[in-house]
Structure formats: structure tokens, C-alpha cells
Amino acid sequence: MDCSGDIGTGRQASRSSLSAPGRHGSLDVVGLKSAIARSVESDYPKLDALYKDIHAHPEIAFQEEKTAAKLAAEMRALGFEVTEHVGKTGLVAIYKNGDGPTIMVRTELDALPMEEKTGLAYASHDKTVWQGRETFVAHSCGHDIHMASWVGTARTLVGLKDQWRGTLMFIAQPAEEIVAAAKAMLADGLFTRFPKPDFGFALHANGAVAHDTVLYHVGSLPRMPTASTSNSAAAAGTARRLRQPSTP
Numbered sequence: 515m516d517c518s519g520d521i522g523t524g525r526q527a528s529r530s531s532l533s534a535p536g537r538h539g540s541l542d543v544v545g546l547k548s549a550i551a552r553s554v555e556s557d558y559p560k561l562d563a564l565y566k567d568i569h570a571h572p573e574i575a576f577q578e579e580k581t582a583a584k585l586a587a588e589m590r591a592l593g594f595e596v597t598e599h600v601g602k603t604g605l606v607a608i609y610k611n612g613d614g615p616t617i618m619v620r621t622e623l624d625a626l627p628m629e630e631k632t633g634l635a636y637a638s639h640d641k642t643v644w645q646g647r648e649t650f651v652a653h654s655c656g657h658d659i660h661m662a663s664w665v666g667t668a669r670t671l672v673g674l675k676d677q678w679r680g681t682l683m684f685i686a687q688p689a690e691e692i693v694a695a696a697k698a699m700l701a702d703g704l705f706t707r708f709p710k711p712d713f714g715f716a717l718h719a720n721g722a723v724a725h726d727t728v729l730y731h732v733g734s735l736p737r738m739p740t741a742s743t744s745n746s747a748a749a750a751g752t753a754r755r756l757r758q759p760s761t762p
């Protein structure tokens with residue numbers, strides 16, 4: 515399965531790309547760390563429920579109508595202006611908060627044509643028709659985690675809107691597993707009907723690395739990326755380079 519269908523702007527991300535209000539410089543992410551942690555903590559039960567709902571009801575490439583509708587409702591409730599059906603089942607959600615850069619944050623929407631055998635209380639039992647045959651559907655690639663994190667990121671940024679200026683451009687990309695909707699969204703005017711972002715961010719869960727470890731990579735992601743790890747040791751300034759296998 516391929517998860518390399520990122521939509522990039524070809525420009526490098528920076529560690530603090532949102533402007534701070536009333537002065538030159540960047541959003542003080544370090545100074546806001548405890549406020550961000552409190553926001554995530556208080557939102558967590560809702561985000562966990564959203565994750566489990568999406569996990570239990572997966573939809574396959576270009577069939578993500580209900581999933582997209584759930585995300586659209588979440589973003590409208592936060593005050594985003596949401597455009598649906600961009601590149602068939604995709605979403606673009608815009609939140610304007612004064613002068614500043616445009617920041618794009620992307621999630622995928624689609625699941626995979628396979629049976630879930632985890633036995634979890636919220637396991638998927640759904641079926642669909644894929645390429646003319648009935649199949650089970652499961653979120654085996656972690657896009658359910660990405661969607662809940664995407665909504666959580668939006669909630670946190672909107673909750674801290676007094677601390678930054680700029681435009682948020684949250685996009686939900688369909689059909690990532692068949693590497694089809696990045697082109698579909700671009701052809702449907704992603705960067706002409708909507709602002710062209712100054713920076714773009716995307717997340718991918720990876721079961722191959724230890725819990726509580728964050729890998730990051732600046733620039734477009736190759737199939738066999740060299741990534742930097744940011745765990746507790748890296749936080750102390752000892753980030754090291756490592757080889758990272760391709761995501762599933």
C-alpha cells in the first residue's frame with residue numbers, strides 16, 4: 515500500500531511558521547507548551563470518540579462521503595469555512611485570523627479493502643464493493659488517527675487564536691491509498707480556488723517505531739526517507755539521523 519501521495523508546496527516547513535500578533539517574529543510554541551497540552555488533554559475524550567467512530571465505519575477510496583461529512587461538521591463547528599467535494603470527496607477548510615502566512619495541514623480520508631481481525635470493541639465489520647467485488651473495509655493505515663489528530667490540531671489552534679495571526683488551510687484528501695486524489699484536488703483548483711499555502715504539514719502513524727517517538731522530515735518525503743527522531747533525548751538537543759523504512 516502506498517502512502518506517499520502527499521500534496522506538497524515545494525517550500526520548506528519551519529518550526530514556528532505562524533506569526534505572533536502585535537510584533538514581528540513567530541508563534542512562541544515552547545512558551546505555549548502547557549496551554550497546548552491542556553487543550554489536548556481536555557479535548558482528548560471527544561477526539562478519542564471521533565477516532566473510534568471513524569475506525570468503526572471506514573470508507574474506501576473515493577467513497578468517503580460519510581467520513582468527509584463528519585470532518586466537515588467538526589470544522590464548521592470550529593468556525594472554519596468548509597468547501598466539500600474538492601477532488602470528488604475531498605474537503606478544504608479555511609480559517610482566517612488576520613494578516614500572516616497560510617498554513618496547510620493535511621489528512622487522508624480513505625481506508626483499505628481488507629478485513630479487520632483485531633477483535634477491538636470498535637473494530638470495523640463494514641463491507642463495500644471494490645473493483646466489482648464485495649470486500650471488508652478497515653482503517654489499517656492509520657488514517658483514522660490522522661483525522662482525529664487533524665481535528666485536534668484545528669481545535670487547539672482555534673483555542674489559541676489570540677496567540678497567532680494567519681490563515682489555516684486544513685485539507686482532507688480522498689483516495690490516498692490509490693494515489694489518485696492529490697492530482698484530483700489539484701485539478702479541482704486546490705491552489706487556485708483556495709490560497710496557495712506558505713507551509714504544509716502532514717502526519718503519518720508508524721507502527722515500526724517506539725511509542726512516544728515522533729519522527730519528522732522537512733521537504734517532500736521519499737519512499738525510503740531519512741528522518742530525524744524527536745523523542746525525549748532529541749528534545750534535549752540530541753536529535754540523531756536514522757534510516758526509516760517506507761510506511762505501509
Ligand SMILES: [Zn+2]
Pocket residue numbers: 516517622655656657690762
Ligand atoms: Zn496511509
